[in-house]
Amino acid sequence: MLRDNIQKVFSEAKERGWVMEPQAKDLLRLSGIDVPRFLFTTDIAEAIRFANEIKYPVAVKVVSPDVIHKSDASGVVLGVSDDRKLGEIFAGMAKIKGFQGILVEEILKGIEMIVGMKMDNQFGPIILLGMGGTAVEIYKDVTLRMAPLREQDAESMMTCLKAKPILDGYRGAEGVNIDGLKSMLMAFSDLVMAFEKAVESVDMNPVICNASRCVVADARIMLIGH
Amino acid sequence: MDLKRLLKPETMAVVGVSLTNESNPANVVYNKNRLRYPVRVFAVNGKGGTIRGETVYRKVQDIPEKIDLVIIGTKAEVVPSIISDCIEAEAGGAVIISGGFAETGAVDLQNNLVSIAKKSDFPFIGPNCLGIFAPSHMDTFFIPGERLVIPDRGKVAMVSQSGGILVDHMIKCAGEGVGVSLAVSIGNKAVINELDLLRYFKDDPDTDVIGFYLEGFDENEGREFVIAASECGKPVIVLKSGKTPGGTSAVKSHTASMAGNYEVFSSVMEQYGVVEAKDEFEMVAFAEALSCYQRSIQGRVAIITGSGGHGALATDACFLHGLSAPVLSQSAQTELYNSVSPAIRNISSFANPIDLTGSAVDDDFMAAVRSVSGNDDIDCIIVLLLPYLPRITMDLGAQISLVYQQQGKPIVAYVPHEDKYKMLVEGFMLNKIPVADSIEDAIHMAEAMRRYKSC
Numbered sequence A: 001m002l003r004d005n006i007q008k009v010f011s012e013a014k015e016r017g018w019v020m021e022p023q024a025k026d027l028l029r030l031s032g033i034d035v036p037r038f039l040f041t042t043d044i045a046e047a048i049r050f051a052n053e054i055k056y057p058v059a060v061k062v063v064s065p066d067v068i069h070k071s072d073a074s075g076v077v078l079g080v081s082d083d084r085k086l087g088e089i090f091a092g093m094a095k096i097k098g099f100q101g102i103l104v105e106e107i108l109k110g111i112e113m114i115v116g117m118k119m120d121n122q123f124g125p126i127i128l129l130g131m132g133g134t135a136v137e138i139y140k141d142v143t144l145r146m147a148p149l150r151e152q153d154a155e156s157m158m159t160c161l162k163a164k165p166i167l168d169g170y171r172g173a174e175g176v177n178i179d180g181l182k183s184m185l186m187a188f189s190d191l192v193m194a195f196e197k198a199v200e201s202v203d204m205n206p207v208i209c210n211a212s213r214c215v216v217a218d219a220r221i222m223l224i225g226h
Numbered sequence B: 001m002d003l004k005r006l007l008k009p010e011t012m013a014v015v016g017v018s019l020t021n022e023s024n025p026a027n028v029v030y031n032k033n034r035l036r037y038p039v040r041v042f043a044v045n046g047k048g049g050t051i052r053g054e055t056v057y058r059k060v061q062d063i064p065e066k067i068d069l070v071i072i073g074t075k076a077e078v079v080p081s082i083i084s085d086c087i088e089a090e091a092g093g094a095v096i097i098s099g100g101f102a103e104t105g106a107v108d109l110q111n112n113l114v115s116i117a118k119k120s121d122f123p124f125i126g127p128n129c130l131g132i133f134a135p136s137h138m139d140t141f142f143i144p145g146e147r148l149v150i151p152d153r154g155k156v157a158m159v160s161q162s163g164g165i166l167v168d169h170m171i172k173c174a175g176e177g178v179g180v181s182l183a184v185s186i187g188n189k190a191v192i193n194e195l196d197l198l199r200y201f202k203d204d205p206d207t208d209v210i211g212f213y214l215e216g217f218d219e220n221e222g223r224e225f226v227i228a229a230s231e232c233g234k235p236v237i238v239l240k241s242g243k244t245p246g247g248t249s250a251v252k253s254h255t256a257s258m259a260g261n262y263e264v265f266s267s268v269m270e271q272y273g274v275v276e277a278k279d280e281f282e283m284v285a286f287a288e289a290l291s292c293y294q295r296s297i298q299g300r301v302a303i304i305t306g307s308g309g310h311g312a313l314a315t316d317a318c319f320l321h322g323l324s325a326p327v328l329s330q331s332a333q334t335e336l337y338n339s340v341s342p343a344i345r346n347i348s349s350f351a352n353p354i355d356l357t358g359s360a361v362d363d364d365f366m367a368a369v370r371s372v373s374g375n376d377d378i379d380c381i382i383v384l385l386l387p388y389l390p391r392i393t394m395d396l397g398a399q400i401s402l403v404y405q406q407q408g409k410p411i412v413a414y415v416p417h418e419d420k421y422k423m424l425v426e427g428f429m430l431n432k433i434p435v436a437d438s439i440e441d442a443i444h445m446a447e448a449m450r451r452y453k454s455c
Helices: A002-013 A021-030 A044-054 A085-091 A151-159 A164-168 A176-196 B025-036 B074-090 B107-119 B162-177 B196-204 B221-230 B254-258 B262-273 B280-292 B308-320 B332-339 B364-373 B396-407 B419-428 B439-451
Strands: A038-041 A058-063 A076-080 A101-106 A113-118 A124-130 A142-146 A199-209 A214-216 A219-222 B011-015 B040-044 B054-057 B069-074 B093-096 B131-134 B153-160 B181-185 B209-214 B236-240 B275-277 B303-307 B380-384 B411-414
Touching: A002 A021, A002 A164, A002 A176, A002 A219, A002 B074, A021 A038, A021 A058, A021 A219, A038 A044, A038 A214, A044 A058, A044 A085, A044 A101, A044 B011, A058 A085, A076 B262, A085 A101, A113 A176, A113 B254, A113 B262, A124 A151, A124 A176, A124 B254, A124 B262, A124 B411, A142 A151, A142 B262, A151 A176, A151 A214, A151 B181, A164 A176, A176 A199, A176 A214, A199 B254, B011 B025, B025 B040, B069 B074, B074 B107, B153 B196, B153 B280, B162 B209, B162 B280, B181 B196, B196 B209, B196 B221, B209 B280, B221 B262, B236 B262, B236 B280, B262 B275, B275 B280, B280 B439, B303 B308, B303 B364, B308 B380, B308 B439, B332 B364, B364 B380, B364 B396, B396 B411, B411 B439
Parallel strands: B011 B040, B011 B069, B040 B054, B069 B093, B153 B181, B153 B209, B209 B236, B236 B275, B303 B380, B380 B411
Antiparallel strands: A038 A101, A058 A076, A058 A101, A113 A124, A113 A199, A124 A142, A199 A214, A199 A219, B131 B181
16 A cells, blocks of 8 residues: 555656655655644635644644745745735745645644655665754764664664754753654654665654654655666 | 585696796795695696696696696686686686786776676686685685794685775784684675675684685675674674765755665674674674674673773773773672782772782782672673783783683683783683784673674
8 A cells, every 4th residue: 555655656756756745645644744734825815724733823834846945945934824915925936937836734843853764775774763853964963873763773862863862851940752763763764664675864853852753844755766 | 505615625737827928926825835735736727737746737628637626827818718718617616817808997808807707607706806815725815925924724714895905904903812713805705705705704614713704795795794794693893984974965855864874784794793893803803802702792891900900991891892891889899808819908908890909919810800700790700810910920811811711701801912022812712712902802702792683
């Protein structure tokens, strides 16, 4: 079932070389990885109805095959607070090259982490866990393991981070759901093994982790040969 | 692939022995094996003839005995036909020392060689290598014996893509008293690679520890290597070159950018309990420690010394290498206090590092080693033994070793490797206690056990 869906999504994305966010998130959800509630739509009325259903503020992101890095192209707005703002943003994004629609998405609060995968020539799929967000390459607090992960691998990935005390809840701050993060790593490991040799890299960044959930707020899957 | 006859041959043929040029590499190999080793060796040269009264055979097939190992030191172009001869003669395997294959761009010639060998399941090492060194049994190195520093026979197997690095490791092993079971340089590794040798040494009763110098793996070979290493049941040590990043092609993914080739290599080795040495000194120290102790520790170290400075430096080094030197409990300190002689009780420190001072006698060291051997908060003891302390004797190495035999807690010693202290060093080494030549090295030895994860 999962493999069939992977095939379908990848064959659609092959020409472009990467999987767009709605399809990437569908695959993640299918493999048991938590994603925020979202709607992919071209219809502003539907977008407004959904935003009211999940409650403002919401995140709005552009979906376009021409935009890999959404924030560089003004394709991400966080904290959209009402119907009027949503309408304005929709109108603006509709002018972005290759516009296919928008994602309206619930906003979650928590620590930003990154979970990723890289296909390594010598070792095959490698999984990365680290402190995420936009400054990820500045702090470089990451751990790497060869997939498939064993339970002890997923556990040691978390304990080996310098920021482990933050995950545990540092100085009275709320920590993260360690079991949830571990389950996500294990599910992600199964997913990347099912990719076989089709994928060059995956970035799930940020993964928002709080005391109750770990949720992938954004995901990008780059195919081999891109 | 059965490598037994290739790696432990009874009979050997050297192809390419010259009748006129004694400095020819094949002649060096023929002569040293003939004169110095128990293996039976035969010379082969297409022209035939005799060398110092012995027959030179035209072909491997002409030799009247079954040949286990054929060493080939001819021009590259004729090597494929010699491999066919070996197969026809039902030889056990070959070492191709000749260069002039893939490393110089002659990829087709090498591929041809590989396809001939693989068709008949015929194993060979090389080409472009030194081959095999088996202490006191045989060697295929085209280096005259007097130029080599030869380690004792022991339990450490060494495998290296580079012949030069292998010879260097052998020199360091000899210097540190680390015994070698087999040293193999695999050169272009056209047929036999690291993985084949790892599988061989796993079942080799003469080998307890396997060390590799690696330049790189072929596609997916790294994956197979770490899985085999983790299932091998013997410590595996690797030293990797090529740690610096290569080309800086633009990377679109954060993950790909942060998971560089070396970071991946190092992480995966650790994940599977393979001990990565950062340099050649660590390599030899790790090999020495793990050949004495094939076990893992958490890294809670007790440091016993007669010099406060040594204790302090060792504590710092422990910290830098992921080990801890925990302060001993009050009851453990009291036990130590009561066990040493009254003369040093009030001038020593027992917190860890345990400094018995320059006035300590043999019995004080023995008492301290015994006491921490029984302490469950400690899983390794580092004894920094300064032979110039006036009241200790040269017997102390052998005596302390006995505590390990009786109580089983790993001990690592540091004694300066000077000729006049040799008896002290040997007292440890002959009783399978590793002895370092520097404080840093002693810490490396403990670190090796911390990094090794037995399954």
